[in-house]
Amino acid sequence: MKAQTASDRFYQTEWKTKKGLVHELLRNRFSYLLILPAVLYVAIFSYATYPYLLIAFQRFNYNKDLFHSEWIGLQNFEFFFKSSDALRITLNTLQLNLLFLVFGTIFAVALAVLFNEVRQRLFQKVAQTAMIFPNFLSWIIVSYMMYGLLSTDFGLINKWLSWFGLEPVNWYTKTEAWPAILVGMKVWKEAGMSSIIYLAAITGIDHSLYEAADIDGASRWQKIRKITLPLLAPTIAILTLLNLGKIFYGDFGMIYAIIGDNGVLFPTTDVIDTYVFRALRQIGDPSNAAAVGLFQSTVGLILVFLSNWFTRRFFREGALY
Incomplete structure (x- = not known):
């Protein structure tokens, strides 16, 4: 019998995983339909908006699309920090x-x-x-x-x-x-x-x-x-x-x-x-607002990581990950 190669084992495992996922979706289809609105909301209003973070670094022009507005680097952040x-x-x-x-x-x-x-x-x-x-x-x-x-x-x-x-x-x-x-x-x-x-x-x-x-x-x-x-x-x-x-x-x-x-x-x-x-x-000017929003999100993410590190070090049961 021909020995099974690593490539064959990989494709077989992948096929079983896909088959198991499809079986899981079909078996619990009504449960997944219940969470579908929440998934769509997060996908549309969270992940689909990520490309628009570029506005924070542009002089956004409504007559041009996202990728053709003038790039101005960090100038929008000066609107807030120099205030x-x-x-x-x-x-x-x-x-x-x-x-x-x-x-x-x-x-x-x-x-x-x-x-x-x-x-x-x-x-x-x-x-x-x-x-x-x-x-x-x-x-x-x-x-x-x-x-x-x-x-x-x-x-x-x-x-x-x-x-x-x-x-x-x-x-x-x-x-x-x-x-x-x-x-x-x-x-x-x-x-x-x-x-x-x-x-x-x-x-x-x-x-x-x-x-x-x-x-x-x-x-x-x-x-x-x-x-x-x-x-x-x-x-x-x-x-x-x-x-x-x-x-x-x-x-x-x-x-x-x-x-x-x-x-x-x-x-x-x-x-x-x-x-x-x-x-x-x-x-x-939406670019200024996007710059401040990006600043808020970045600081919030850093605070979560630092707080979680501190918690994990001194109180492991209360850490997120």
């Missing part, structure tokens, strides 16, 4: 996103632990629904709710202050108060939905650990501190790493809906995304 506002809006973006990440994670984990400790099922369901509901509200609606609270003339907060004989506060000129206000609104709106992920991780913890702790006479707080939080740490670390990749992206929908074009509040609330939007509206 007098570059340092301020970069620091604002980092500060707000770090506050969103830290306080959002703390409150989401706290809510998940509290929901897990509630024994009355009806109360738990009502409380979870109430905490998740704000996530489905538009930031436009939230901005009107905030105006109803903070308005100088008829806002509820100023009415409450007047009951105590205090002067009304013009909140929309208090620049130092708005980082805290934005963080509070972000946590109120999104912490409930984020807590679902942590609650799912908690429910996956082996209940025999809690039973053993009950036998040893551990209190609820001791079980939370010694069992729940340590076993929840890998999930917290992974989600934190993923969010670090977006730390240079300000929540444009939130900040523009609430702050808008109120220039008085720009010193503490203006972020890269709102700055670029205003520049696009005034200048109309």
